[in-house]
Amino acid sequence: MFTFIHTSDWHLGQNFYGYDRSEEQADFLSQLADIVRKRQPDALLISGDIYHTAAPSNAAVNLYVNAMLDIHKACPTMAIIVIAGNHDSASRLDSDQRLWQLANVTVLGSISRNEKGLADLPRHIIKVGDKGIVAAVPFAYPASFPLASGATDINRDQRQQAYFQSLLDHANEHNENSLPVVLMAHLAVNNSDFTGHDRNMTMECVELDALGDGYDYAALGHIHRPQDVSPHARYCGTPVPVSFDEQCEHSVSIVEIDNHGAQPRVETKVIKNLKPLHTLPAHEPVDIDTAIALLQSHNPNEKAYIRLNVKVDRFLPNGALQRAAQAVKDKQCRFCEIKKTVTAMERRHTTQLTVEQFNKMLPIEVANQFFIDKTGNPMTEQQQEMFNYVYQAVQKENRQ
16 A cells, blocks of 8 residues: 655745745644654655745745755655645756755656657656655646657647656556556646635646546645545645635645555645634625724734725725734734725726727826726826826937
């Protein structure tokens, strides 16, 4: 039986509304080390987005290094496999690959190529003793995957699927003992639940079948909400929420597979959040006075991040942010932002203009109409004077 822990999307070093999150991230990593110590798994699979940015601070790197060494000490025989995510710097992770091998850690920041520029498939296949085989694929854009052979008839948009299938075929060709085969990848699968996830619109989604055939479990990273996308593929989700909209249970996944072809058994191990993220109120927005009252009555001793859920006619009243900040002045919680919802009846209808009408309008008339559409009121004389001043300055600069 192959037993492993599946985790991803740590986002170490995240700056959250100006607040440092190292304390709560260190607490998660300590919980993970305890889970490893108690379960003694065969492997720990980390499916990308170790860091929140490609240039993490020294503090974030030290947090990662110290945690990995502590996790290794918790189970020295356990294999640790790390792949880069879209937030990570592939070259940064690749730079100390050999050093990490001393702690039984395999790091893959980028997809390896051989001297001919073709895919170096064996580099991405890690055999975990006599327990299982892991095919690990770090993040890459679909068109950037190398060819696995000298074939020239594979279009760029088909390279990703061809690579995954070639990798799995190679893994299974050398699987004489019918060991479980696990695929690691950091990507977005179509029809996944993106609820609460700040979806990167430059990130391409793929169909599930683009992962190929021949794996028993796909340990996926990138989507922050834990979920099964098939009986054999899963996002473990973020262990620590990255945004206020990630209102779900955060955990790591503990997976057991008896042999190649067997159904995976998944157990979720909940991670306690040292500093939870609260939206007040949680569901329907309220007026600013009610929201401030909720903030004032919030538990003064809870270390939490707070967002207010407020409905407004058009704008927040003057001093709303200062009032919110004052309400938490003597509390342990941290006020972060006000989420504004404009009431439906006050939403303005945008004026529709034909090309002919637009061409006949003066610049100040266009600006004034835009201002009316957005605020419901025309520009004041002072605002019109400011616009004309800026417009004339731009015109003068363009003529020079």
